[in-house]
């Protein structure tokens with residue numbers, strides 16, 4: 001055994017090429033499979049997501065050497081575009097949104113040469129049959145090997161019809177149990193959110209998908225799971241020996257999860273009117289963060305082992321019903337105010353929003369998890385649009401020491417330890433603890449121990465969509481939500497939604513844009529707990 005020079009080790013990891021890096025070897029031994037050839041078919045190809053997220057992510061994957069040799073993109077939409085018009089649209093998006101872009105390295109030309117536009121309507125069977133012919137042609141011309149990844153980036157009402165038409169046109173096959181060692185061509189479907197708008201509709205959608213596909217072929221996306229810092233929750237909890245023993249009701253006082261946005265609803269008024277903060281962010285992203293923080297250690301890193309544990313958390317959340325909803329939740333809506341000194345309109349003045357809307361743009365919940373580990377530990381969850389800044393963090397607040405040794409004079413300055421997982425934008429982890437202030441008196445002040453991604457690893461984190469697309473291509477569904485996960489999450493949210501609807505405008509609070517939400521949210525917190533200032 002010898003002393004370890006930590007700084008030198010990290011420095012060495014950062015500077016050593018992957019091939020010579022012993023740490024990289026350890027990773028790659030259990031690493032990802034090489035991406036197989038495939039064609040990615042984008043339904044909703046003329047939409048914003050394709051332009052802003054999906055194709056820039058594919059371009060980044062190509063830049064980083066993660067795309068297979070045989071690869072093609074086929075955009076499927078109704079707009080009257082040629083291949084070249086489609087490529088020109090995508091190029092604008094890539095220029096604007098890819099992590100880095102160069103006009104001169106020929107990468108875009110390579111991708112554009114494998115990108116095609118298929119003009120058709122989602123309800124026209126002929127369009128799916130001709131898609132099949134086109135894909136078969138690409139197998140011959142570009143070596144896509146018969147593998148297909150269908151990406152549903154359309155309005156949700158088209159999800160089931162598209163999958164039905166794919167089935168009818170013979171474009172999806174269930175995996176056969178008798179696949180040989182080299183496998184057989186696969187088909188997978190990624191589906192965007194929202195997956196249903198309540199438990200009933202989610203169930204119906206699941207049934208419509210499962211009529212045609214096997215669960216293992218369905219990749220329900222939640223882009224928060226693709227964020228590097230969200231994936232790190234598991235690594236942080238289960239690859240370190242020091243935190244997990246404290247990760248329970250004996251040592252943790254409460255947990256706060258905040259997802260705050262400074263943006264308003266922009267041009268998404270009609271969508272947001274039907275979803276509101278509860279469905280738009282709480283049912284999916286925030287409950288996903290909660291299940292990663294609260295889950296038990298999985299038996300392995302297999303997709304199902306992890307998802308089994310996440311589902312247990314969702315199942316053990318104490319349902320909020322009727323009166324309990326009103327006691328344990330606060331909903332708000334922004335009125336005109338200012339963000340960074342700029343005046344912004346109220347929600348009811350936004351484009352295509354009902355001027356008398358009671359849609360919540362802010363939600364705060366106090367929830368309990370009835371499990372051995374979490375009995376008695378409140379989880380406070382909040383999300384709002386038009387808050388002062390964009391920030392997502394998970395704060396684990398520990399119990400104070402059992403005895404205040406430092407006497408009453410300093411008692412106020414002894415603050416509980418808080419572990420903060422900064423998801424975005426300032427990605428990292430920090431721990432707050434008390435330290436003696438230098439000098440003759442015993443005074444204790446909180447200080448911070450900080451880890452920052454940018455500083456320690458020196459590279460920008462890939463976009464969530466890069467990771468998720470690559471996982472779907474390689475057939476890893478760990479970071480996608482399973483059928484039962486989605487349905488349990490809806491079951492919890494539906495009760496809250498029902499109680500809010502029954503209460504109508506009563507109980508909707510207003511907050512000025514650029515503030516931290518309605519005052520009433522403070523009353524949700526128990527005892528001396530306060531919302532963290534971000």
Ligand code: BG6
Nearest residue numbers: 193223261263280281285392424
């Ligand atoms: C989406 C929501 O799922 O997530 C948006 O529909 C929200 O309303 C967005 O703005 C936030 O994502 P991110 O990655 O910017 O935090």
